[in-house]
Amino acid sequence: MVTIEINGQKVEAEQGSMIIEVADSMGVEIPRFCYHKKLSVAANCRMCLVEVEGQRKPLPACATPIADGMVIKTESGYAKDAQKSVMEFLLINHPLDCPICDQGGECELQDVALECGKDVSRFTERKRAVEDKDIGPLIETEMTRCIHCTRCVRFGREVAGIREMGAVGRGEHTEISTFIEKSVESEVSGNIIDLCPVGALTAKPSRYQARAWEMIQYDSIAPHDCIGTNLHVHTRRNEIIRLAPKENEMTNEVWLSDRDRYSYESLTKAKRLLQPMSRQGSEWQEIDWEAALEKTASKLNMIKEAHGPEQIAGIGNPIATTEELYLLQKIVRGLGSDNVDHRLRIADFAGQDYESLYPQLGIQISHLESLDSCFLIGSNMRKEQPLAALRIRKATRHGLVASLSAHKNFNNFKLKHELVKSGQDWCLQLAAITKYLSQQPQNEEALVKFDGLQDLLVDVTVEQEHIDIAQMLVDGTNSSVILGLEAVEHSQASKLRQLAKAVAKLSGSSYGFLSHGANSAGAYLAGAIPHRGPAGASVSDDGHTMEQIVSNGKKALILLKTELGKDSIWSEKAVAMAKQADFVVALTSFADDEAFEYADIVLPIAGYLESAGSYVNVNGIWQEFNASVTAPGQAKPAWKVLRVLGNLLKLKNFDYVSAQDVMQEVKGRMGAVGDKVKSKWHCPDGLVEAATCPEAVNIYQSDCYVRRAPALQKTAMAQGQEDLKRPQLSPFHNIMGGV
Ligand code: SF4
Ligand code: FES
Missing domain, CATH: 3.40.50.740 (Rossmann fold)
Known part of the structure; x- marks a missing residue:
């Protein structure tokens, strides 16, 4: 820890932190455009210049590490002059179209210009204009407004792992564009709307529908993924205008998948049922x-x-x-x-009695990113749980990931080992990994709990690929075995679960799975x-x-x-x-x-x-x-509706006044019996039998809401026309920027 002073206030902070991080933690505002806490430091906008005593020039707060005894002034005349000069440069080319810009009222440039900008520009030259790009049905572009902060570019290569946006040209001719003028196809593309500090990238479906100050913000939870994504719902006069992420480090961090961002359109644009209907013959x-x-x-x-x-x-x-x-x-x-x-x-219910109380991941969602080895079984994670995939991608900065799947998935993270095997063979593959682990001397004691396992594995052949995965898990101090939706939907899902459990136990890993919808756990x-x-x-x-x-x-x-x-x-x-x-x-x-x-x-x-x-x-x-x-x-x-139906059926205890009453009743029952249900070992009765592994449902067909969201349905992913030949994995996948 070192001691520094910001605006006369002494503070202790971790060595290596940037000035802007310490200032943020103290509530001291420093204007910024290119800096974002989840992205690497680019330091290209220079908006965050501050005065540091003893330095001959103002320094960028986002790229200057603190040092013991540093005295920083963010509001001195010297710092303010530097910030005002940068603002003047930024406004040379930025159009004065705030009255027709969707970002107006919530624009970072507008806010900073109010504080650091001048009333009258000294520039009389024509402003530069940039042609707008059509980057797909989800994001509207007004590239003349772009200030080249590169947040959208860094998001693609660092967070999403898919290089879609890039900077072309130099100097005044720099333009932010998609590679080879393609549309943006990532399943988390909408996040660049939130990242863009100006109105260059805005949400296409809600374009021109409401001004920021007209909307009321509510909090909610997304219904599509099992991590429990937190939402801000922006409404105007009882109409949903748009959704944005609500920060929650335990679940979605600051991100939102496109499915969560745009599925609200089903409520506003699809044909709604307004009245109870009864069938009378064919009418x-x-x-x-x-x-x-x-x-x-x-x-x-x-x-x-x-x-x-x-x-x-x-x-x-x-x-x-x-x-x-x-x-x-x-x-x-x-x-x-x-x-x-x-x-x-779910196709296989045979092992339902051996399941835990509810589908569980086995580790905290936020800990996915600190795994140093992870074995994904039957998971096309990008398309199943896009935000969990971002965490796994972070884990690959220091850790290793292996997968077992029926076909090559286009992941946004690198795989150390990849077993591409027919769904029919998945049990045998897991059995081979289990066999190798069961032969390790340290597992002698643990094996006692796996009744019948050794007999089951007698004829199983272990190959080098199985040893590699087993060893990867054993070597990890923080490892996990995770079943994805293809494994959960597999016709031998019960056996896969038991074998995955054995692999996890014998390798010292956590075990869990990803489940359907937002509320499989709640349903259990x-x-x-x-x-x-x-x-x-x-x-x-x-x-x-x-x-x-x-x-x-x-x-x-x-x-x-x-x-x-x-x-x-x-x-x-x-x-x-x-x-x-x-x-x-x-x-x-x-x-x-x-x-x-x-x-x-x-x-x-x-x-x-x-x-x-x-x-x-x-x-x-x-x-x-x-x-x-x-x-x-x-x-x-x-x-x-169900409450009144319960009353009409004369069922007991149906006198709820609110949804909270119902929830309290469920929670009240948890203490009584909930903790008695534990996942149990049950030895599979064989390994070789005909099996089917269904194709995971298209991410934009997964429920009644996404199926009816017009913008999502226009995407290449919904129409099965995703360009799989494009550069998928960013070469910057190991970049250490951001948190
Ligand atoms: S489009 Fe927005 S986020 Fe991307 S570089 Fe321009 S200003 Fe930054
Ligand atoms: S925010 Fe520091 S240089 Fe851009």
């Missing part, structure tokens, strides 16, 4: 809420009486809130059935699974899994935010099953929901930013949110 008719819910309750009661409660099933979705999923299972169980599930893309805790009640409570007889519901068929279905054909891996088979049912009620936000093909009653519910609730991420972090806007028409929050 659909609007009915009122009372009639719709009474009809639903009476149909469910009739089917229960006529065919027994086991003919009723509830199907939820991991994008639904914990409260909604809890009430769904409470209704189904209240009617006497345990047929409730949300695992729409809420009891939206057929083999356990809320908080892992045991059930007398396991209900039917999603697969059994589809295979056996049910007389009555309650669908919550689920389009069976598009959301489940049983697709057409699931739709055919729903068409055979006597009664289907679907809770959906959309007037073009697939449920109109097979439902009898369709109930309009609020979308994800229109309702209060909570999501639980893969670290078990429970994040609550309130509605940012109200739902259109007669749509109501799903928890309220």
Whole structure:
């Protein structure tokens, strides 16, 4: 630690810190454009010049490390003169178009110009103009406004790992452009909008829709990824205008994936369902809420009486809130059935009794970046969990990553070892790694806990590639084995989980997996699974899994935010099953929901930013949110609809007044039984059998919201036209800039 003085205030700070970092921690404002705490230091804008006693020139605060006894003045006449001179240079070419610029009112250049700029420019020459680039459907460009801070360039090469933006030309002719005039295709591209200090890069879908000062900001949580991304929702007059990241170092840092940023468009631009609808023969008719819910309750009661409660099933979705999923299972169980599930893309349920209380990553999300060895099994992480992939990319600055996949993935991080094997062979591959580890003397004791493992591995052949991965994990002091969505959806997922668990245990690694939607963990805790009640409570007889519901068929279905054909891996088979049912009620936000093909009653519910609730991420972090806007028409929050349905069915304890009441009830049950459910070893009964490894669903088809977001649907990634030949991995992948 060293002691320095900033503006007369003495402070102790870590040696090697930059002046700007210490000033920020003290709340001392230094103007800056190119500096960003998550990017490397470029020091090219010179806006952060400060006076340092004993120096003959002003120094850039972002690139000057502190030294003991340093005396810094950020507001002296000398420092201010330097800052004003830089500002004058920057404004030579920056257009005076603030009144029509989307960034107006929240522009860093505008703010600094107010403080350091002059009222009248001394330059009479013409300003330079730069042609705008079309960089795709998500980002609008006004490149004349660019001040060449290179934040967008550094984001691509350092954080996203995909070189998309670059600087071409020199001096006054410098331009920021995409390589060979292509559109930006990264799954996290929208972050350059937040990084751009001026209005050169703005969000295309919300262009010209509202001024910054007209909007109200609410906080929420994204529904698509299992890390629990924090959002700022900007609204004007009850309309969502745009989304931006809310900083949270435990989850999303300061970033947002494009899926999280633009999926709100489904709520504002897709056809919304505004009124309950009832099927009359082949026609659909609007009915009122009372009639719709009474009809639903009476149909469910009739089917229960006529065919027994086991003919009723509830199907939820991991994008639904914990409260909604809890009430769904409470209704189904209240009617006497345990047929409730949300695992729409799981093919193998054989090992469900050996699973932990809820899907867990096994380490803190924020610790992903400090792993020194990581083994990814069946994970195309960039397309499954884009922000987790950014953390893994950071880990590769000092650590090693290996993967097992069915095809070569275009990752944004370097792989040390890559096993590309048919899905059929994945169990054998993991078994070979396990065998090598089981032969290591240090594992003699640990093996006792893996009943039957050694017999299982007798005929397994170990190759050098397996030894390399095993050794990589053993050598790491901070290592992890992570199953991705392709492994979770694999037809031998139960065996893969057990073998991955053995690999992790025998190599001293953590073990966990990435799960579907934002709330798979919440769905487990809420009891939206057929083999356990809320908080892992045991059930007398396991209900039917999603697969059994589809295979056996049910007389009555309650669908919550689920389009069976598009959301489940049983697709057409699931739709055919729903068409055979006597009664289907679907809770959906959309007037073009697939449920109109097979439902009898369709109930309009609020979308994800229109309702209060909570999501639980893969670290078990429970994040609550309130509605940012109200739902259109007669749509109501799903928890309220289910609550009233529970009342009409005369089920006990359905008198909730708020979503928080429901959440408190689930949380209240956690202490009683929750901690008793632990993941257990169960030896696979064989390694060689026919297996299928489904292609992971396209990131922009993963749920009802992204499927209906027009801008996302126009991207090359949504249309399967991503240019895989472009330079994917930045050669700067090991750069140490940023945090
Ligand atoms: S486009 Fe924006 S972020 Fe990129 S260099 Fe220009 S001013 Fe900086
Ligand atoms: S912020 Fe320091 S030089 Fe740009």
